[in-house]
Amino acid sequence: MNRDIILAGVGGQGLLTLAAVISTAALDQGLIVKQSEVHGMSQRGGAVQSHVRISDRPIHSPVIPKGNADLILAMEPLEALRYLEYLSSDGIVVANSVPMKNIANYPADDRVIAALRGLRRHRLIDAVAIAREVGSLQSANMVLLGAGAEFIGLPPDALAQAITALFSRKAEELAEINLTAFHRGAQAS
Amino acid sequence: MSRMFLLGDEAVAQGALDAGISGAYAYPGTPSTEILEYVQRTAPSSLHSRWSTNEKAALEAALGMSYAGKRALVSMKHVGLNVAADPFINAGISGANGGLVIAVADDPSMHSSQNEQDSRFYGEFAGVPVLEPSDPQEAYDMAGYAFDLSGRYHTPVLVRLVTRLAHSRAPIERGAIRHENEIRLPADSQTFILLPQNARRNYARLVLTQSQFVAESEVSAFNRVVAGSDRSVGIIAAGLGYAYVRELFPNTIPHPVLKVSQYPLPTDLIAKFVSECDEVLVVEDGYPFIEARLRGFSPNPRVHGRLDGTLPRTGELTPEAVAAALGVTSAPTVTPPELVVPRPPALCPGCPHADTFRALIAALGDRGRVFSDIGCYTLAALPPYEAVDTCIEMGASIGMAKGAADAGLHPAIAVIGDSTFTHSGMTGLLDCVQEGTPITVIILDNLTVAMTGGQPSQATNRLENICRGIGVAPDHVRVIVPIPPKHDENVRVLQEEIDYRGLSVVIARRECVQTAARRARQRKRQQKPEKKPGKKPEAKR
Numbered sequence: 145m146n147r148d149i150i151l152a153g154v155g156g157q158g159l160l161t162l163a164a165v166i167s168t169a170a171l172d173q174g175l176i177v178k179q180s181e182v183h184g185m186s187q188r189g190g191a192v193q194s195h196v197r198i199s200d201r202p203i204h205s206p207v208i209p210k211g212n213a214d215l216i217l218a219m220e221p222l223e224a225l226r227y228l229e230y231l232s233s234d235g236i237v238v239a240n241s242v243p244m245k246n247i248a249n250y251p252a253d254d255r256v257i258a259a260l261r262g263l264r265r266h267r268l269i270d271a272v273a274i275a276r277e278v279g280s281l282q283s284a285n286m287v288l289l290g291a292g293a294e295f296i297g298l299p300p301d302a303l304a305q306a307i308t309a310l311f312s313r314k315a316e317e318l319a320e321i322n323l324t325a326f327h328r329g330a331q332a333s
Numbered sequence: 334m335s336r337m338f339l340l341g342d343e344a345v346a347q348g349a350l351d352a353g354i355s356g357a358y359a360y361p362g363t364p365s366t367e368i369l370e371y372v373q374r375t376a377p378s379s380l381h382s383r384w385s386t387n388e389k390a391a392l393e394a395a396l397g398m399s400y401a402g403k404r405a406l407v408s409m410k411h412v413g414l415n416v417a418a419d420p421f422i423n424a425g426i427s428g429a430n431g432g433l434v435i436a437v438a439d440d441p442s443m444h445s446s447q448n449e450q451d452s453r454f455y456g457e458f459a460g461v462p463v464l465e466p467s468d469p470q471e472a473y474d475m476a477g478y479a480f481d482l483s484g485r486y487h488t489p490v491l492v493r494l495v496t497r498l499a500h501s502r503a504p505i506e507r508g509a510i511r512h513e514n515e516i517r518l519p520a521d522s523q524t525f526i527l528l529p530q531n532a533r534r535n536y537a538r539l540v541l542t543q544s545q546f547v548a549e550s551e552v553s554a555f556n557r558v559v560a561g562s563d564r565s566v567g568i569i570a571a572g573l574g575y576a577y578v579r580e581l582f583p584n585t586i587p588h589p590v591l592k593v594s595q596y597p598l599p600t601d602l603i604a605k606f607v608s609e610c611d612e613v614l615v616v617e618d619g620y621p622f623i624e625a626r627l628r629g630f631s632p633n634p635r636v637h638g639r640l641d642g643t644l645p646r647t648g649e650l651t652p653e654a655v656a657a658a659l660g661v662t663s664a665p666t667v668t669p670p671e672l673v674v675p676r677p678p679a680l681c682p683g684c685p686h687a688d689t690f691r692a693l694i695a696a697l698g699d700r701g702r703v704f705s706d707i708g709c710y711t712l713a714a715l716p717p718y719e720a721v722d723t724c725i726e727m728g729a730s731i732g733m734a735k736g737a738a739d740a741g742l743h744p745a746i747a748v749i750g751d752s753t754f755t756h757s758g759m760t761g762l763l764d765c766v767q768e769g770t771p772i773t774v775i776i777l778d779n780l781t782v783a784m785t786g787g788q789p790s791q792a793t794n795r796l797e798n799i800c801r802g803i804g805v806a807p808d809h810v811r812v813i814v815p816i817p818p819k820h821d822e823n824v825r826v827l828q829e830e831i832d833y834r835g836l837s838v839v840i841a842r843r844e845c846v847q848t849a850a851r852r853a854r855q856r857k858r859q860q861k862p863e864k865k866p867g868k869k870p871e872a873k874r
């Protein structure tokens with residue numbers, strides 16, 4: 145078992161929570177995990193990424209070598225394209241289709257979406273719409289996780305348990321909302 | 334509990350806690366901030382863990398705790414060690430009493446720094462042992478070992494991290510847990526009095542001890558040879574470099590590898606290793622520290638690394654660069670389409686700094702120059718503001734504005750954050766007071782250290798008193814509230830103070846919107862009968 149996952153998005157979109165859920169689930173399965181995080185930029189709105197490496201054998205490099213990622217899980221379509229260099233030839237991109245246009249020169253939407261649709265393996269999902277239905281825009285990251293769950297190499301139940309564990313530390317209802325978001329993401333894809 | 338999933342930074346902190354520290358000291362700075370944040374989150378309140386005003390103050394306090402016989406950890410980012418260089422070098426001379434470990438996080442590739450200086454040089458400069466972990470587990474183990482070494486040799490020990498290690502998370506096995514020391518004052522009452530006669534004696538002893546440090550490095554479990562049959566190239570892999578080499582060869586590494594993680598360099602081990610290989614490749618993150626020593630004065634056809642271009646001379650190590658250096662083909666990659674434009678960080682919507690800069694731009698027109706400093710507000714160098722002209726290091730704004738004013742430039746404006754002001758701006762302001770230098774200092778008081786994640790600022794509630802106490806004329810210590818409805822008023826105040834041909838300070842005070850939002854969330858959570866909210870800022874988790 146061996147999965148290299150790039151998480152991509154914009155500061156404030158909940159990437160570190162996403163990474164924490166995946167890592168927790170993998171650790172609970174007795175797997176080895178290495179996770180690389182971007183810290184320190186307090187300001188919102190810059191590009192952020194995190195690398196999550198899961199394996200049943202020792203992992204050495206904290207970052208995924210280019211051309212090796214099995215999955216790019218992106219909270220934003222332009223960010224999904226930014227790290228393509230990391231994707232392996234049979235890797236897949238799972239992305240939220242709703243753009244975050246906080247830069248003046250954001251390219252035309254249709255060009256971004258067309259570039260994503262041009263990839264050999266991709267899955268686009270409107271995570272924002274689903275999160276809104278679930279009742280919390282904050283849960284879009286868990287919708288995306290649901291959409292990408294089958295490529296993470298972990299049983300969906302393990303991911304669900306990790307969501308419950310991490311969010312119920314904050315509040316029970318948060319755990320429920322995020323769990324629903326996760327399941328809705330999985331169903332929608 | 335014995336297995337934890339920790340960042341490299343957190344592993345150092347946990348290792349130090351398990352080694353029985355009585356205090357941790359730090360000034361925040363990426364990528365080192367999480368060390369003290371972890372101690373604050375997990376240690377009992379009896380253990381000192383408050384932020385210091387700057388790195389020098391932090392290191393001196395840690396040295397004082399060591400003087401009293403207890404163990405202390407001090408952490409900072411690489412450029413923080415410049416600020417703390419004076420106590421650092423001289424603590425090498427005085428030595429430590431209780432264990433003293435300095436954890437410094439370097440930032441090759443300058444992810445969030447203005448240079449990529451390599452702290453191993455500082456270790457050599459001070460003549461103290463340096464430990465350089467290759468993964469978070471080693472970071473944990475080395476923290477404890479660093480306190481052993483420090484205790485055994487009565488020396489400070491430097492632990493050098495790099496960004497990718499500081500900020501990568503891995504499972505950690507914990508080891509034995511030691512108790513804190515009792516107070517035990519130095520046996521020799523003279524060692525900490527660095528009068529020349531004592532300092533000369535201490536320094537001679539430090540020089541003599543170097544061979545013992547080298548001997549420790551020769552036998553250290555952290556420095557070891559991994560056999561390999563292909564001796565056409567031997568690999569010397571330092572710190573994180575070792576992880577990248579192992580990544581390339583999942584099963585066995587065909588070449589012999591010398592893993593180096595403890596300094597001063599184990600000279601015999603290296604000499605023997607080099608003599609057994611036709612050529613060597615040095616894989617080290619940061620500057621070519623080991624490579625330069627192996628190579629000598631002129632190019633050496635047997636030594637490869639960053640100096641001969643086998644690895645890039647600048648920037649952090651990457652798995653791809655190490656693969657290329659060893660002739661291993663990397664996986665094919667897809668280039669992102671051209672439409673992928675950069676998305677740099679920007680001031681948050683509603684940021685108080687943005688309102689201050691809008692007012693400053695209006696007040697200044699195209700007159701003068703704005704000497705800025707380091708913090709969120711440095712982003713005002715970028716469009717749409719392009720409102721500042723310099724950013725060198727913490728505190729430089731006031732000193733540089735003074736020098737420019739001394740040269741006759743008017744208006745010379747200094748723009749400095751509240752935390753940066755107390756870190757190292759106050760001293761420069763005193764010089765301006767003494768000389769009546771005609772500059773305007775704008776202190777951007779957002780009531781926090783925002784750039785590094787919203788730590789409390791030592792400046793909060795103190796700025797007016799500090800400025801008046803230093804001697805700035807009370808009429809020219811003004812406070813504005815940077816908020817859009819007050820724009821015109823703020824422009825007027827700034828214009829008045831800029832036109833005033835003397836020293837003035839304008840404090841622009843409004844809380845950072847991120848910390849304000851976080852406090853609001855915490856309040857909300859506290860209203861519910863819930864466990865105490867974690868101190869770790871949400872923005873980072």
Ligand SMILES: Cc1ncc(C[n+]2csc(CCOP(=O)(O)OP(=O)(O)O)c2C)c(N)n1
Nearest residue numbers: 362413707708709750751752753782783784
């Ligand atoms: C010597 C040194 N120590 C630490 C840092 C990391 N650092 C960058 S900006 C900053 C402080 C910013 O606080 P403040 O001046 O209050 O400005 P704000 O970010 O809140 O706007 C720190 C600690 C650094 N760059 N240099």
Ligand code: SF4
Nearest residue numbers: 681684709783845846
């Ligand atoms: S974190 Fe605070 S100070 Fe920094 S840009 Fe955002 S609002 Fe401004």
